[in-house]
Amino acid sequence: VEGTQDLVQALRDCGFRVTPQRAVILQTVAAFSGHITAQEVYEAAQKRLPGLNLATVYRTLESLQQAGLIDLFLPGTSQARFSLRDPDHPHCHLVCTGCRQEYELPASWAQRLSAEVRAQLGFEIDASHLTLTGLCRKCAGSDQSRSG
Amino acid sequence: VEGTQDLVQALRDCGFRVTPQRAVILQTVAAFSGHITAQEVYEAAQKRLPGLNLATVYRTLESLQQAGLIDLFLPGTSQARFSLRDPDHPHCHLVCTGCRQEYELPASWAQRLSAEVRAQLGFEIDASHLTLTGLCRKCAGSDQSRSG
DNA sequence: GTGTCTGCAAACCCTTTGCAATTTT
């Protein structure tokens, strides 16, 4: 977990001008444990920076993502989610189609699959963006899959 | 690859009333090699059924998917895609973030991962809906990843 | 001062919905 100064410095290092909006948005993503939506960033960041605009949040999140400071996660349905990039903690996502709950899975689980696909097809899987859908233990048990 | 009659029968078996719209839409998805968007279904089906409405296409695709006749695939970005369900040919998707190209991968590749996740976490991965993102051989080679 | 960044508002895209008319059973 990085401090405010580190984050601001990271912005500079990426060639960004350091505006209050960028600093607060990045700090908001960093402070959030888990994967935050643009809307959630907007609401949280606005408390510290009244007048902040949702369009700015979207533009900033996109920039930060392209710069590699944050990760984008698309659960398929609904909104995009973001999280501070942590090279020491790569992970995939498990999304339950029954209850919509999301879980994390250490990227290491997918290593063998990644290695095989790379070796055989030359396709370089981004293990930090893997999204696996299915049924969690609870929903698999009660079989609420798609019958409900 | 099923014939027209089989498809119509499949509709009946699922308890659907057989309307021209449903028949044509299902046939359109079936005839398409690959994963087709709602818009593409609409355009193709409209040639055979002028006056067909896009809302009907969406409603029908949703029904067919819930009945298990077709599969839904969410590439993350952009539109949903559909394909005729083929139990004999389950597959995952590889999406290249460089060139946006989509590839198929036999579901068997993910079997070990699925088995481990099931055994350890009780999470039942739906191997037919797996979407793996990354870089294809070409894009990985020229490293157009996200710098371009 | 220069070029980037922001706020605003409107547009955008894909998808969903209410409802009356139509069609299948």
Next chain:
DNA sequence: AAAATTGCAAAGGGTTTGCAGACAC
């Protein structure tokens, strides 16, 4: 005749964009 399905048109949600003014550098 009853119930499901369609077309239409409008709304919906999340996201993007053009532009003029404001700001970091």
